[in-house]
Amino acid sequence: MKNARIKAIYNETFSGLKLFYRDTDLPDHLISNYKIGQIIQEKGFTDMSSMGGGLSGNTRYLIASAHPKDLSKFNPDSAKIGHFLLDTIAYFKVLDIQKIENKTQVFLLNIPDNSISLFKNSSSNLEEEITEKAQKKFKDKIHLALVPELQTADWKERTKSPLGMNDNGELFFDDSKIKIESPKRIEINTEKKTIEVDKKPWWKIW
Known part of the structure; x- marks a missing residue:
């Protein structure tokens, strides 16, 4: 991949990056399908909230994304729950x-669909920095009170499904390919x- 393409992908992925929350209850055999470094694909819409309190289920998806849709701009009720959506x-x-204890946090970075190979075959200091923040947020929030606005039947229905797989644990995308x-x-x-690839500086990123 050309250097200019790497620059463009990193700008698209990390510029304006924010964290979002999606809690649910998942059995262990579904949680165990996730592996660090894995690329997954979610077929449906991804509902998530900018409001993060204690975990309302045994599993939290902490999602880092730069390009979600802010639904509060279209629906005043969405503002009450910090509702954001990925296509x-x-x-x-x-x-x-x-x-921690019986709670699991899966930290996901939303990546462009044309960057799968790059992110599968690379690591970066930016990924490590946001991972440290994610780990701290998990420890800080795990015993907090639940966010009342996110305990409605409607929100729980929107966020009950696992991401990247169906309810039987069949992954939508095989990243081994x-x-x-x-x-x-x-x-x-x-x-x-500046940006360096394999410690070889080649240009300024901004």
Whole structure:
């Protein structure tokens, strides 16, 4: 992949990135389908909230995304629950899986559909930095009170399904079919506004 393409993908993925919450109850055999570094695809719409309190189920999807739709702009009731939506056929990289007591957090990075190979075959300091933040949020929020607005039957129905698979645990996308390439290490220096691929600086990112 050309350097200019990597720059464009990273700008699209990380510029304006925010964290969103989606809680549900999942059996262990579904949770165990997730692996760190895995690429998954969600076929349906992904409902999520900008409001994060205690976990209302045994599983939390913490979703990092730069391009969700803010439904409060179209529906005043959506503002009460911080309702954001990702379109159908969304791709994610599983950055981290944390478990404390009987609660599990699956940390997902929403990635462009034309970047699957890059994110499968690379790691970056930006991924590591947001993963550290995700782990801290999980520890800080796990014992907090639930957000009352997110306990309605309607919201629980919207968020009950697992992401990236059906209720039987069959994955919608087989990431083993992604072409394996030499792993890339991507380093972003936000102060100097530079990017390095495998420690070889080649231009400024901004």
